[in-house]
Amino acid sequence: MGTTQLETVPEPKYWHLKTVLREALDADFAVGEILPNERDLAARFGVARATLRQALEQLELEGRLQRRRGVGTTVAPPRVGVDVSTTRGEWPGAAQDAWRPVDCDLTGVPAEVATLLETEVGEEVHTVRRIRISHGQSVAAERLYVPASSVPELSAIDAPSGPARARGVLRELQHLGLDGQDRAVELGSAGADDARELDRLPGAPVLVVTTRYVAGGRTAAVSVATYRADTCRLTFGASGDLEIGENPQERQAS
Amino acid sequence: MGTTQLETVPEPKYWHLKTVLREALDADFAVGEILPNERDLAARFGVARATLRQALEQLELEGRLQRRRGVGTTVAPPRVGVDVSTTRGEWPGAAQDAWRPVDCDLTGVPAEVATLLETEVGEEVHTVRRIRISHGQSVAAERLYVPASSVPELSAIDAPSGPARARGVLRELQHLGLDGQDRAVELGSAGADDARELDRLPGAPVLVVTTRYVAGGRTAAVSVATYRADTCRLTFGASGDLEIGENPQERQAS
DNA sequence: GAGTGGTCTAGACCACACG
DNA sequence: GTGTGGTCTAGACCACTCA
Numbered sequence: 001m002g003t004t005q006l007e008t009v010p011e012p013k014y015w016h017l018k019t020v021l022r023e024a025l026d027a028d029f030a031v032g033e034i035l036p037n038e039r040d041l042a043a044r045f046g047v048a049r050a051t052l053r054q055a056l057e058q059l060e061l062e063g064r065l066q067r068r069r070g071v072g073t074t075v076a077p078p079r080v081g082v083d084v085s086t087t088r089g090e091w092p093g094a095a096q097d098a099w100r101p102v103d104c105d106l107t108g109v110p111a112e113v114a115t116l117l118e119t120e121v122g123e124e125v126h127t128v129r130r131i132r133i134s135h136g137q138s139v140a141a142e143r144l145y146v147p148a149s150s151v152p153e154l155s156a157i158d159a160p161s162g163p164a165r166a167r168g169v170l171r172e173l174q175h176l177g178l179d180g181q182d183r184a185v186e187l188g189s190a191g192a193d194d195a196r197e198l199d200r201l202p203g204a205p206v207l208v209v210t211t212r213y214v215a216g217g218r219t220a221a222v223s224v225a226t227y228r229a230d231t232c233r234l235t236f237g238a239s240g241d242l243e244i245g246e247n248p249q250e251r252q253a254s
Numbered sequence: 255m256g257t258t259q260l261e262t263v264p265e266p267k268y269w270h271l272k273t274v275l276r277e278a279l280d281a282d283f284a285v286g287e288i289l290p291n292e293r294d295l296a297a298r299f300g301v302a303r304a305t306l307r308q309a310l311e312q313l314e315l316e317g318r319l320q321r322r323r324g325v326g327t328t329v330a331p332p333r334v335g336v337d338v339s340t341t342r343g344e345w346p347g348a349a350q351d352a353w354r355p356v357d358c359d360l361t362g363v364p365a366e367v368a369t370l371l372e373t374e375v376g377e378e379v380h381t382v383r384r385i386r387i388s389h390g391q392s393v394a395a396e397r398l399y400v401p402a403s404s405v406p407e408l409s410a411i412d413a414p415s416g417p418a419r420a421r422g423v424l425r426e427l428q429h430l431g432l433d434g435q436d437r438a439v440e441l442g443s444a445g446a447d448d449a450r451e452l453d454r455l456p457g458a459p460v461l462v463v464t465t466r467y468v469a470g471g472r473t474a475a476v477s478v479a480t481y482r483a484d485t486c487r488l489t490f491g492a493s494g495d496l497e498i499g500e501n502p503q504e505r506q507a508s
Numbered sequence: 509g510a511g512t513g514g515t516c517t518a519g520a521c522c523a524c525a526c527g
Numbered sequence: 528g529t530g531t532g533g534t535c536t537a538g539a540c541c542a543c544t545c546a
Binding site for chain 1 (some may be wrong): 519
């Protein structure tokens with residue numbers, strides 16, 4: 001007899017769990033509602049806790065769940081759209097953008113951005129730290145690297161560090177002519193300090209937006225912004241926020 | 255005696271492992287080189303295999319490693335920049351873009367895109383499947399949803415499905431005036447079929463690029479493209495590919 | 509068939525939040 | 528203190544690739 005077996009690809013348990021949970025989320029849970037704890041859920045589905053966690057992890061990655069240690073697992077609201085479209089030829093820090101300056105210091109250029117900035121090793125850069133708040137929570141942390149040579153007029157009157165200094169650097173940038181900018185988006189994981197500012201654990205997935213600002217034929221500044229990948233949807237294009245609707249990030253076809 | 259303890263926050267083992275491995279990758283390994291297998295590595299570091307795997311998983315997420323079942327773990331090349339900038343007012347499928355039509359069918363509008371398309375439930379849409387090849391590997395899979403009403407002239411002469419049909423739909427689109435487009439990027443996980451076309455396992459992290467094409471005051475088409483998050487860096491802006499350099503996705507600060 | 513990564517288990521302990 | 532999610536262990540078996 002033909003061991004037909006058709007295509008009984010043994011679907012992993014966690015994969016099936018994901019599907020079941022997703023349907024349950026759509027049908028039986030409201031945004032913000034807390035789920036049963038992991039031990040209960042695992043028992044209910046007859047799997048080990050680790051397996052259940054694998055399903056929860058992916059659902060969190062897809063922005064459907066939010067888990068917080070010591071608290072529990074809650075149903076996440078739809079991702080917020082944050083506009084990252086290139087606003088004509090504007091420097092960061094121009095007329096009330098969504099960012100709040102946090103700190104600033106002057107150090108040697110870090111290796112990761114040295115090539116981007118086209119600087120010599122050892123050249124000094126101002127590092128401006130900013131936070132982006134949206135809908136009441138911080139959604140992104142940014143490091144803006146500005147070579148000291150880009151803002152030679154920076155007054156020594158400003159504080160040597162802190163938010164005031166940051167605003168000083170941003171102010172000086174506005175005086176430069178901006179020729180253009182490049183931008184790239186990729187997946188990364190939050191470092192220890194970014195994680196703290198984004199209220200996530202280290203290693204949390206983030207969307208890294210790298211922007212290179214060109215002025216006077218050279219790279220005058222580089223911004224590296226890390227957005228919470230679980231809660232954010234980056235929007236581009238003229239219409240910006242809320243134009244594109246709900247999460248289409250998973251189209252199951254098992 | 256003061257139990258100073260200073261700030262001995264017990265850093266998780268996998269986190270420390272990540273750091274060690276990353277440094278080893280930078281120093282001792284060439285791109286494409288294969289690492290020792292997971293059991294050996296775990297033994298070498300004196301941790302359980304699951305812990306070692308947690309570190310490898312994150313390094314893969316950051317694009318530093320590539321793991322393939324039955325083969326091994328290799329050092330990944332730097333991410334490729336793929337240009338996703340909005341080319342003026344062009345429809346998909348215009349003069350040799352990077353996409354290869356794969357298939358096409360006509361079905362009722364799926365729920366996930368119904369609201370985006372502003373269609374009634376039950377309205378018929380052409381679903382064009384395309385693949386994007388870059389540097390010899392498929393980097394993205396796309397579904398382009400075109401309401402039948404957007405391309406009324408579509409000839410019945412074309413094949414009812416398959417690549418030829420896909421090209422037919424794309425051809426018809428070119429005749430429409432394009433008013434504008436919205437775009438959004440978010441993190442997702444690959445469904446079973448996307449995973450197959452991208453040569454990844456289901457659940458692999460992807461960057462989902464959703465584009466809404468507006469023509470004649472309404473949404474004439476919607477594209478949902480999933481890019482391999484491990485190997486791709488999405489680039490925008492005039493200068494496109496290769497303008498922005500190496501992976502700055504992790505700035506450790508432990 | 510041998511070796512690889514992928515899945516799964518049944519425990520244990522830890523860090524954190526909250527009452 | 529109690530309960531939550533986060534980390535970790537030491538196994539086991541499975542699916543896949545390749546010689």
